[in-house]
Amino acid sequence: MLNFINALPGAVVQGLIWSIMALGIYITFKILDIADLTVDSSFCTGGAVCIVMMNMGYSVPLSMLLALLAGMAAGFLTGILHSYMGIPMILSGILTQLILWSINLVNIMGGAANLALKNSRKVFRLVNLAKNDFSLLVLLGLTAAVIGVLYYFFGTEIGCAIRATGSNDKMSRAQGINTHFTRILGLAISNGLVALSGSLWAQYRGAIDISDGKGAIVIGLAAVIIGQTFFSKISRNFAVQLFSVLLGSIIYFIIYTAAVNWGLNMGYLKMLAAVIMVVMLSFPVIAKKFHFKKKVKGDTTNA
Amino acid sequence: MLKINGVYKTFHPGTVSEKKAICGVDLHLKPGDFVTVIGGNGAGKSTLLNLVAGVFPADEGTITLDGINLTHMPEHKRAAYLGRVFQDPMTGTAATMEIHEHLALASRRGKRRGLGWGICRAEREDYFERLKTLDLGLENRMSQKVGTLSGGQRQALTLLMATMKQPKLLLLDEHTAALDPKTAQKVLTLTQKLIEDQNLTAMMVTHNMQDAITYGNRLIMMKDGTIILDIEGEEKKHLTVEILLEKFAQTSGSTFSSDRALLS
């Protein structure tokens, strides 16, 4: 138990780092209504770009900015494959994921499956295991800023156009929205956030591995769904929806940490994410079966 | 206003499921024309409207609207000049978006969308007044999701969106077919009012012969991807369902087979 409590700040830090990725997944999964598998590789791209840049002596913010842009480029590619080349969404994501895996390994990480931050840089990273409490504050500020920017952006004309595209793309085109463009932009923003999250993860760990981010989509979806289940009913306000993703991510990592502390075989970790998702997704369906009397009277007025 | 010249459209050409949907259509509309379009199932009515809207490109022929060549223009660009209402109330509106957001989307049709607010307070007052004219009480639930509205309410909202920016052409594809008769009548009356108020040019597909006769100043009938009847002016005014059926038998050499068109 004491171990678990000691591990809690670490769990919250991880939850905050991954919440930025989960927000990216929220954009594709919830707003654009598509399943984008690019994220499994763009996470690693973000981490690798950030470490390479930092090892070359560039500042932390610049390294993270470039990681973000690299992720956006990945999302852009998936978007082009899907919209202008007519490749189905799932396949487009998988193809970019494969392309990126090679680029990550050969071009960014120079053939090494693992890349560590140089010693001299360790003091300067934004999130540092040795200074956990400070990391917590930095991360809180950063995630709040990301949520703020997303809240503003999806209230703008172009943001509304992206939301409309996800809700009904036929209607969107009839209202003059270029749905190819909005989908590509949404995918780019989503993967930019995923890569940003990867860059934070790499700094937190002090290294990036070519396998980092594998299964990221499951973790991100789990965070989104946990958030939706527990918090999204509080208010329909978009900011509340975004914060619920953040909380969902933190809860996921607390469950994860607890499971590890109580002796769950590490080999079961991915299954844990899947089980959490099954429980969360089936919860409303099962709950409905037991509360069938609590039906809301439908709107009977007709136009 | 609208000039459709020698347009052809074949789906899945060169395959076993090849379907010649439009086989040489010429149609010229004058400004203010309100054309009703009838014809049996699969006659090509929706395909013709979709060709004008740019859902897919024409294989041959040209389409111009008020001098603007639409032939190769992508769908979202043509939207600047068109208002569209679909058969399925779900198609014209987005269930997860709010009522006033729909009007905000429509008011930006044909404009560049940037980083300005997607909807601002001054607009809401305008939308309140516009929704009030529908007399459906929607003005009091502007921030509700459209998913909570009935089919008729959604069609009325779509009509409002379609006519908001005074389109050069209004395309209505059986937009009352999915509604119960009473609601359909209300939506039709609203359609008529909106078209008259703004003196819009419009094409309305309907499966109801009586509606096709009652509304508009011109009527065309389609069969097998071509226009087989085109009636306007005084002749249109004195049309009855019987005359229409007789004319159909004369031109096509068969009797009008769609029960759906006869009964409704």
Ligand SMILES: Nc1ncnc2c1ncn2[C@@H]1O[C@H](COP(=O)(O)OP(=O)(O)O)[C@@H](O)[C@H]1O
């Ligand atoms: N997108 C499409 N793909 C393939 N065939 C189509 C498509 N749209 C319409 N068709 C075919 O073209 C013909 C005309 O259809 P349509 O224009 O929808 O007729 P209607 O007059 O009933 O609206 C039909 O045989 C239909 O099956």
Ligand SMILES: [Mg+2]
């Ligand atoms: Mg049709």
